[in-house]
Amino acid sequence: MSDSIFALASAPGRGGVQVIRLSGPDAGATLGHLTGRPLPPPRQATLASLREPGSGEVIDKGLVLWFPGPASFTGEDVAELHLHGGRAVLSAVTDALTTLGLRVAEPGEFSRRAFENGKLDLTEAEAIADLVDAETAAQRRQALRQLDGDLGRLYDGWRTRLTRALAHLEADIDFPEEDLPGGLSDAVRPVVEGLAAEIGAHLADNSRGERLRDGISIAILGAPNAGKSSLLNAIARRDVAIVSNTAGTTRDVIEVHLDLGGYPVLLADTAGLREAAEAIEAEGIRRALDRASRADLKLLVFDGSRWPLLDPATLALLDEDALPVLNKADLAAHPAEPVVGGRPALPVSAATGQGLPALLSALGSEVERRYAPSGAPALTRARHRSALEDCRDSLLRALSAPLPELAAEDIRLATRALGRITGRVDVEELLDVIFRDFCIGK
Numbered sequence: 155m156s157d158s159i160f161a162l163a164s165a166p167g168r169g170g171v172q173v174i175r176l177s178g179p180d181a182g183a184t185l186g187h188l189t190g191r192p193l194p195p196p197r198q199a200t201l202a203s204l205r206e207p208g209s210g211e212v213i214d215k216g217l218v219l220w221f222p223g224p225a226s227f228t229g230e231d232v233a234e235l236h237l238h239g240g241r242a243v244l245s246a247v248t249d250a251l252t253t254l255g256l257r258v259a260e261p262g263e264f265s266r267r268a269f270e271n272g273k274l275d276l277t278e279a280e281a282i283a284d285l286v287d288a289e290t291a292a293q294r295r296q297a298l299r300q301l302d303g304d305l306g307r308l309y310d311g312w313r314t315r316l317t318r319a320l321a322h323l324e325a326d327i328d329f330p331e332e333d334l335p336g337g338l339s340d341a342v343r344p345v346v347e348g349l350a351a352e353i354g355a356h357l358a359d360n361s362r363g364e365r366l367r368d369g370i371s372i373a374i375l376g377a378p379n380a381g382k383s384s385l386l387n388a389i390a391r392r393d394v395a396i397v398s399n400t401a402g403t404t405r406d407v408i409e410v411h412l413d414l415g416g417y418p419v420l421l422a423d424t425a426g427l428r429e430a431a432e433a434i435e436a437e438g439i440r441r442a443l444d445r446a447s448r449a450d451l452k453l454l455v456f457d458g459s460r461w462p463l464l465d466p467a468t469l470a471l472l473d474e475d476a477l478p479v480l481n482k483a484d485l486a487a488h489p490a491e492p493v494v495g496g497r498p499a500l501p502v503s504a505a506t507g508q509g510l511p512a513l514l515s516a517l518g519s520e521v522e523r524r525y526a527p528s529g530a531p532a533l534t535r536a537r538h539r540s541a542l543e544d545c546r547d548s549l550l551r552a553l554s555a556p557l558p559e560l561a562a563e564d565i566r567l568a569t570r571a572l573g574r575i576t577g578r579v580d581v582e583e584l585l586d587v588i589f590r591d592f593c594i595g596k
């Protein structure tokens with residue numbers, strides 16, 4: 155049986171209200187002790203004075219709630235204290251709860267207890283962390299959907315189908331009716347083929363869910379003095395990067411977080427590309443090219459005042475992930491609808507702001523086109539991706555296994571890989587890693 159824990163569930167510091175959550179077998183007795191009254195009706199906010207256990211002095215007056223298990227967040231008896239938000243109140247309540255034998259919760263311990271009591275699967279527990287961390291609307295929607303169990307249901311559905319196929323296969327092994335040339339019977343093979351294809355499609359989703367969770371990376375690239383840092387500052391509406399007319403001003407990669415129509419974006423300014431004279435600038439250019447190769451999208455900035463001259467090092471980066479931009483449109487040396495490397499380029503001016511709304515909307519629709527949620531729930535974590543890759547590899551091995559016994563072992567491995575995602579099998583060693591990332595009180 156677990157011990158009883160408590161933690162501040164709201165953000166620490168001064169505020170109108172702070173919420174302290176208690177969970178475990180002593181939650182009810184502790185609430186009774188603090189209020190000096192019988193437990194209030196379940197799930198109803200009741201005004202009460204909380205008193206220090208020794209002196210009986212009133213600590214604070216507030217609302218208390220009582221959630222008897224198992225119909226509670228953790229599945230255990232839970233109580234909530236909604237008190238005035240401040241340090242002195244928190245420290246007095248902490249002393250009182252500790253005196254009464256409760257312990258301060260570890261990070262993520264409430265969610266972990268909810269998982270262990272079958273209230274949440276692992277994908278739902280992870281969704282709580284994502285929802286709390288969500289900074290944009292699209293992130294919030296994705297986390298909420300996962301919290302509703304969409305992802306867990308998808309994976310559990312696959313696992314059920316595999317378990318059935320395995321039962322079929324084991325019957326084929328025990329009571330062979332025909333010689334199975336490829337290891338799998340006609341009843342089992344299409345199921346395994348179908349699942350391998352579905353999982354393959356889920357994996358090949360352009361990492362939509364992971365991008366939405368972690369942020370979409372956009373790199374600004376171009377020749378020295380093309381106006382990359384000016385453009386970063388104009389888009390961020392802040393003076394983030396140093397701008398000067400000295401070529402080679404920027405060396406380090408400079409990042410800003412943006413909310414682009416609900417999508418989280420990490421926009422990076424980089425060193426101007428050229429055959430560098432000295433070591434520090436050369437290192438900056440190496441970092442710029444490294445960033446270019448890892449970015450989801452590239453904003454290629456050309457100096458429009460030099461039209462029709464186009465920097466060859468920047469042109470070399472033009473591919474389907476690149477959006478060409480002609481900066482310094484205020485100097486108006488280029489045509490109204492310029493074409494760069496066979497592609498229409500957007501004229502902008504970081505100096506006057508001209509063309510910026512069009513650039514932001516072009517970037518926004520490109521992000522939307524690539525990362526908008528599709529009908530199916532999205533894969534959101536590297537942990538899920540690697541388990542799904544293991545699963546699909548095992549299924550592909552099963553399809554080419556020469557003997558039914560070998561195919562059965564591969565399908566068993568595939569089933570376990572799926573079970574690891576939702577926490578249905580051997581995840582003990584994973585739990586510490588997953589819940590450690592939570593903050594205290596969740």
Ligand SMILES: Nc1nc2c(ncn2[C@@H]2O[C@H](COP(=O)(O)OP(=O)(O)OP(=O)(O)O)[C@@H](O)[C@H]2O)c(=O)[nH]1
Pocket residue numbers: 376377378379380381382383384385396397398399400401402403404405424425426427481482483484485502503504505506
């Ligand atoms: N007229 C005009 N000048 C600009 C514009 N954008 C940038 N500049 C000027 O161009 C010069 C270089 O701008 P930066 O933003 O430092 O250029 P950069 O591409 O970051 O340069 P490096 O960091 O050296 O690679 C500065 O003097 C800017 O004021 C623009 O749209 N119009």
Ligand SMILES: [K+]
Pocket residue numbers: 378379397398399400401402403404
């Ligand atoms: K510069």
Ligand SMILES: [Mg+2]
Pocket residue numbers: 382383384395396397403404423424425426
């Ligand atoms: Mg710069």
